Amino acid sequence: MGRYTLRRLLQLIPVFLGTTFIVYALVWGLRDDPFAGKCGQRECSPAFKAAITERYNLDDPLIVQYLKYLGNVLTGDFGQTFSGTEVSTLIADAYPITVKLALIALVIEAVIGIIAGVVSGLRGRGFVDSLVLVSTLFLIALPVFVTGLVLRQVLGVELGIIRTSVSGDPSIGELIVPGFVLASLSMAYVARLTRTSLMENTRADFVRTAVAKGLPRRRVVGVHMLRNSLIPVVTFLGTDIGALMGGAIVTEGVFNIRGIGGLVYRGLQQQDTATVVGIVALLVIVYLIANLVVDLLYAVLDPRIRYD
Amino acid sequence: MAPLLEVDDLRVEFGRGRETASVLNGVSYHVDEGETLAVLGESGSGKSVTAQTVMGILDTPPGRITGGSVRFRGEELLGADPERRRLLRGESMAMIFQDALSALNPVYSVGFQIAEQFRFRRGMSRKDAMVKAAEMLDLVKIPNAKQRVKEYPHQFSGGMRQRAMIAMSLALDPELLIADEPTTALDVTVQAQIMELLDELRRERGMGLILITHDLGVVAEVADRIAVMYAGRIVEHTDAASLYAHPAHPYTRGLMDSVPRVDDVAGAPLRPIPGLPPSLSAIPDGCPFHPRCAHAVDVCTDEVPALRELGSGHQAACHFAERFVAEGPDRPTTHEVVSR
Numbered sequence: 119m120g121r122y123t124l125r126r127l128l129q130l131i132p133v134f135l136g137t138t139f140i141v142y143a144l145v146w147g148l149r150d151d152p153f154a155g156k157c158g159q160r161e162c163s164p165a166f167k168a169a170i171t172e173r174y175n176l177d178d179p180l181i182v183q184y185l186k187y188l189g190n191v192l193t194g195d196f197g198q199t200f201s202g203t204e205v206s207t208l209i210a211d212a213y214p215i216t217v218k219l220a221l222i223a224l225v226i227e228a229v230i231g232i233i234a235g236v237v238s239g240l241r242g243r244g245f246v247d248s249l250v251l252v253s254t255l256f257l258i259a260l261p262v263f264v265t266g267l268v269l270r271q272v273l274g275v276e277l278g279i280i281r282t283s284v285s286g287d288p289s290i291g292e293l294i295v296p297g298f299v300l301a302s303l304s305m306a307y308v309a310r311l312t313r314t315s316l317m318e319n320t321r322a323d324f325v326r327t328a329v330a331k332g333l334p335r336r337r338v339v340g341v342h343m344l345r346n347s348l349i350p351v352v353t354f355l356g357t358d359i360g361a362l363m364g365g366a367i368v369t370e371g372v373f374n375i376r377g378i379g380g381l382v383y384r385g386l387q388q389q390d391t392a393t394v395v396g397i398v399a400l401l402v403i404v405y406l407i408a409n410l411v412v413d414l415l416y417a418v419l420d421p422r423i424r425y426d
Numbered sequence: 427m428a429p430l431l432e433v434d435d436l437r438v439e440f441g442r443g444r445e446t447a448s449v450l451n452g453v454s455y456h457v458d459e460g461e462t463l464a465v466l467g468e469s470g471s472g473k474s475v476t477a478q479t480v481m482g483i484l485d486t487p488p489g490r491i492t493g494g495s496v497r498f499r500g501e502e503l504l505g506a507d508p509e510r511r512r513l514l515r516g517e518s519m520a521m522i523f524q525d526a527l528s529a530l531n532p533v534y535s536v537g538f539q540i541a542e543q544f545r546f547r548r549g550m551s552r553k554d555a556m557v558k559a560a561e562m563l564d565l566v567k568i569p570n571a572k573q574r575v576k577e578y579p580h581q582f583s584g585g586m587r588q589r590a591m592i593a594m595s596l597a598l599d600p601e602l603l604i605a606d607e608p609t610t611a612l613d614v615t616v617q618a619q620i621m622e623l624l625d626e627l628r629r630e631r632g633m634g635l636i637l638i639t640h641d642l643g644v645v646a647e648v649a650d651r652i653a654v655m656y657a658g659r660i661v662e663h664t665d666a667a668s669l670y671a672h673p674a675h676p677y678t679r680g681l682m683d684s685v686p687r688v689d690d691v692a693g694a695p696l697r698p699i700p701g702l703p704p705s706l707s708a709i710p711d712g713c714p715f716h717p718r719c720a721h722a723v724d725v726c727t728d729e730v731p732a733l734r735e736l737g738s739g740h741q742a743a744c745h746f747a748e749r750f751v752a753e754g755p756d757r758p759t760t761h762e763v764v765s766r
């Protein structure tokens with residue numbers, strides 16, 4: 119297991135380099151004039167151009183620029199925006215908010231999704247099952263921003279239960295509705311995945327064995343059926359962390375949350391390379407690590423899987 | 427005294443309406459303490475469904491018990507309180523399944539799965555239960571039981587998995603053990619070892635054993651009595667010796683003929699029973715075996731033969747049973763060849 123983990127960690131390096139380079143190249147290198155549109159309608163002043171060229175090594179070939187940038191990032195220096203703010207400060211402010219939002223969404227999707235899936239999977243055909251199937255279909259069919267806007271309108275504007283835009287340093291309570299919106303799609307998938315997986319396992323031979331042993335029903339379901347059924351669900355949840363952080367961009371927009379979503383959005387609009395590349399690099403790392411953790415967790419849940 | 431287990435006129439159906447399959451059509455058998463009853467029959471004849479109904483682990487739905495009774499030490503089990511039935515499982519009656527790999531939970535260690543019964547039926551601590559689990563593995567002659575108890579089913583060989591399955595079934599010291607084709611998935615030498623182990627454990631513990639099998643050779647060696655099943659009925663029932671000497675039902679005779687034998691000339695054709703078992707949703711009128719029977723006459727297509735006593739405990743459901751008994755087997759069986 120140790121060697122496997124090491125190998126996987128080493129594999130992260132080329133993936134990380136590749137993705138960040140692509141983003142870097144897209145934002146900087148592929149344009150003829152890096153200053154087009156940078157200074158409003160006017161042509162940028164020669165002094166500004168010189169300063170920027172100097173700061174981002176624009177005279178170097180693209181690959182050299184990238185390597186110099188990477189060197190800085192690895193020493194913790196994410197560079198500065200055009201207006202001179204430290205990117206690391208921006209990220210440090212925004213990142214925790216998005217992480218918090220994504221984690222809240224993850225908890226919501228896991229708890230509600232699994233409970234709904236288990237209840238409908240155990241009961242079999244009937245009211246609860248139909249309810250879960252229809253409501254998940256509904257969530258899957260609705261685009262996230264629609265769910266978000268509707269909830270903001272109803273709960274925020276009309277009922278006044280929540281604030282339509284959350285504070286700069288939001289509490290968990292403030293993030294529950296946005297978290298729900300962010301989680302809604304995956305929650306529907308988790309419910310359906312749990313339900314199918316559980317139904318497959320109800321008729322499994324080893325479940326029959328557990329019954330034949332005279333174990334209490336609660337034990338048969340809770341231990342023999344659930345553990346096996348949750349293996350695919352856990353895998354899904356793990357890989358979903360990355361997707362949730364990326365997907366937060368829409369939800370953050372709807373609820374005016376000052377997370378990385380807004381930051382990336384503004385960065386892209388202003389073509390602020392340092393911000394965009396920095397955030398994407400962090401997202402990539404989170405995604406890769408989450409994937410690794412899932413694979414390792416998989417081996418813990420299912421002893422048949424061995425990494426060596 | 428009432429027998430250990432008594433199954434009487436058991437009827438089970440699957441499905442509804444025109445699709446209804448009558449899987450058990452009046453199965454009756456009994457097992458006494460310390461005795462081995464072999465249940466023999468083609469695939470689909472209802473051997474496993476009978477066992478599942480006895481254990482109370484039949485899937486209902488799709489299954490439906492439509493009649494009959496199952497009595498354990500005289501106590502009626504069909505319609506009994508589910509909690510009462512659960513407490514009987516493991517403690518009074520236990521079951522071994524055909525495919526130990528799928529019957530064991532892949533994500534828990536073998537020891538954990540044996541220990542569970544000590545923990546949840548005997549209230550033992552996790553640690554004590556694991557010690558007991560290792561003792562059980564030792565009992566079924568798994569070497570290095572103390573280490574292996576922590577291993578997972580996939581780390582065991584086929585034979586060892588079946589041993590572990592046996593250990594699990596014996597954990598609560600049941601009085602009745604149902605072994606549903608316990609050796610089908612194993613190679614021949616391992617089969618013999620497992621059978622020997624089962625027989626030995628049965629003797630030591632004075633358990634009743636129901637041995638479901640296809641293997642006539644195995645039956646000859648260990649069974650006290652044999653029940654032959656066809657299309658959800660018992661068609662012949664007697665002790666092992668008289669079954670081999672005087673098979674009374676053409677189906678039994680066909681089964682015996684279809685086994686390839688040591689004294690067969692090399693290249694001799696196999697002699698399978700012609701035709702297929704009937705569809706259980708359209709069992710023919712009269713004797714269910716008549717479409718495949720070489721001796722069938724008019725009465726066979728009209729009247730269902732009852733399982734009748736032919737004397738000295740030999741029962742058969744054939745209109746011409748007496749004639750076949752008098753004739754003796756079509757050709758001497760391997761068993762006889764060997765014992766002569």
Ligand SMILES: Nc1ncnc2c1ncn2[C@@H]1O[C@H](COP(=O)(O)OP(=O)(O)OP(=O)(O)O)[C@@H](O)[C@H]1O
Binds near residue numbers: 449468472474706
């Ligand atoms: N869960 C089920 N749903 C529908 N039909 C079933 C079910 N279980 C068993 N049956 C049917 O009942 C009949 C008898 O099955 P059973 O498993 O008892 O046969 P068997 O004698 O044990 O055969 P084998 O030697 O292949 O194990 C079969 O025709 C089978 O299709």
Ligand SMILES: [Mg+2]
Binds near residue numbers: 473474475606
């Ligand atoms: Mg069977």
